[in-house]
Structures are given as C-alpha cells and as structure tokens.
Amino acid sequence: MNTKILKIVYSGIFIFFVLYPNIYLAGKQAVNEIRGMESLIDPNDPEVIKLAEYFSSNNINPEEYIYKNIEWASDYDVYWNLEYWASPEQTIQKGRGDCEDKAILLKSVEEYLKIKSKIVIQKDHVYVLKDNIPYGGVSGTESYITVFWNLIKEIPLIRKIIIIFGLFIIWGGYENLKQIKKRRSSSYL
Template sequence: MLLFFLVTCLRPLAWDADRMLAAAAKQGPRALAGAKALQAVMHGAADLDDAGKLDALNQFFNRRILSREDIDVWGQVDYWASPMEMMEKGAGDCEDYAIAKYFSLVALGMPVQKLRLVYVRAQIGGAGGTVQAHMVLAYYSAPNAEPLILDSLISEVRPASRRPDLSPVFSFNSEGLWQGVGSQAAGDPSARLSRWREVLVKARAEGFQ
C-alpha cells in the first residue's frame, strides 16, 4: 500500500495542479470546487485505458454542468468558455463541454492526434425534428479508425455509426483543421478560428497543457 501511495504521488502530472486551483479560485468558489473535483477524477482515471478515460471525463462534465445557451450564460450569442469559466457558471453550451473534455483528456496524457472537436449538424427530435449546429468531441484510436463520440446530449460514449443523427461539417484540434472528419488537413485552426486561439490561451493559463 505504501509503495502504491508513493508511486501515485510521484507520477508526473500532465497538468499544473496548483495553477489550475489558483485560476479556479480567481473565477470563484464554484470553479474552485469544480477544479478540485475534476482533479480527483483525473487522478482516478490516470491509470485507466483510453475507453475508461473517455467515459470518466464525459460523465464528469455531463453530470456536473447544465446545458444552457451562451446568450443565457454569458449574454452573448457565441462565447467559448475555458474549463474554469464553465465550472464557475455551472452551465455551458455544446462547445464548452467539448472544449473542457478535450483539454482534460490531453492533460491525462492522451495524444492530441486522437482527439478532434467536431462541428456537426444534429437532427434533434428524430426524423421529423429540427436540424441545428452542434459540437461534439471525437476520439480516434488510430488515424483511420471509426471515431467514438463524446456528446453533451447523451451520457454514453458511442461509435459514430451509432450516431446517425450527426452529420460532420468540419473538425479541429490543437494541430490541424479538417473538412468533415477526413484525414487531409485543411489549415491551421488557430489562424482560422479566433475563438479557438483565445480559449487555448485561457486553458493553458488554467494549468492545462
């Protein structure tokens, strides 16, 4: 037991725990409580396989954060919140969920190449429902593998083939931007997406690597 404790304590972290807590404290008490809970989940998930990590972080944010539109949370039509900003509000929209899950999984050591934030057209309410813009996080076990989808709309991580309600438009991560979910990069996301560039800066200031 003592050896396990020492190994756990000495395991190098892929996030700056002190910086995260300090940044959360500046946001407010709800963010600080959320940061402590998130760090506990990340410590617990550190030794899990990729599927375990995906499920742990997907469940954490889906259960803790209320789904709300930016206009209701921020008084703006479109605002990309950092993880700690979202924690303090206790609410966020689809982009905020995807962003928080992305940075948390990368902090757990998951390669950026396996993750993409994906803009999709989502069929809401079945075939007779409405189509709306939506964002999810996709995980690729290999470059040409079928992605797994982490979504704020449902709690289960599902393969893309089980999400016929989603039609990809474009995807991106810290290293590239793609049309749809294809393998051919179409540009630099930080140059094409100003909000992504801004949230990268904010997240790194919060201790995410």
C-alpha cells in the first residue's frame, strides 16, 4: 500500500482516538446519531419522573430550574469525548451537561408533565421551544465554517498539542528535521 495512504489512515485513526478516548461512549454516540436525538427523550426514566414530580409538587418551572441548576459543561469536561449526547439520567446524576444534554432532559421532563414543546436542532446548538420561547437560547451561527472553527476552539489545548505532535511523528517530522539539519550542515562546507 502507498506510504502516503497509510499515513493518512494512521492520522485519521490517531485523531479519532485523541478526540474520542472513551471508545464505549464513542460507539454509543454513533448509535445515537443514527437513531436521532429524539430517541434519548425518556419521560419514563425513574430519575426524570422523580425530578418532574418534584417540579410539579413544588410549583417549579422546569425550564428555569434545568437551565439554572444544571451547569453547562462541554462533553470533553464531562465524558472526555468530542461529542456525546447524554441520557436524561446521566445529566441528572452528573448535574451538568451541554446544550444537547439539557434539551434532552428538559424535553423528557416536559413530556412526563404533558407540557407541549419541541427540540430545535441548529448547526451548532440545540434548545427546547415552548410557547415560542427558546429555552437554552438560539445560536446565530449561519456558516458551517464557523461551526468548524468553534469546534476546533472547544478542543482542549493539551489535545491539540497531542494531535500536532502525533501527526508530526506519523508524517516523519523527526526524520525530516534530521535531513534538513544534514543539508544545512553540508551546505556550509
């Protein structure tokens, strides 16, 4: 097989494992992506029922409570992966999550409480729309290029360094540096 093709394959595999070190959750996310976000909405989850009953018996607004009390955290911070849609139970247990996690939890609670709402999926954001109010805010991002750069910005610095260093090694960076140094030293003779 051509050396460049092998390097491209190795580079892709390497980057995947740096961005998705938790392979089990990466597999679950692949299944979630195929099934769609709606498949994670679970009004019958015992944790969702307990939370919904708490809201109902204490006259608490589910939207305000979830968006104020479930701390925003990236999937890197919570699950160590680039992307992962958490179940409502996972979001409740962790007490934090990103926009998808909060929207999935809120929609699950609202379905249990028979509140009419819908999940809105944008290019780089997810929120719940109820009575024409976007809970979780609306993204103004219009361009997929902006989405891509926002995604790159979200990657922790250490992972960026690991990716750059790994690609440097895969593509023979050290050997190339030695050859450049050798050429420079021979040109001075």
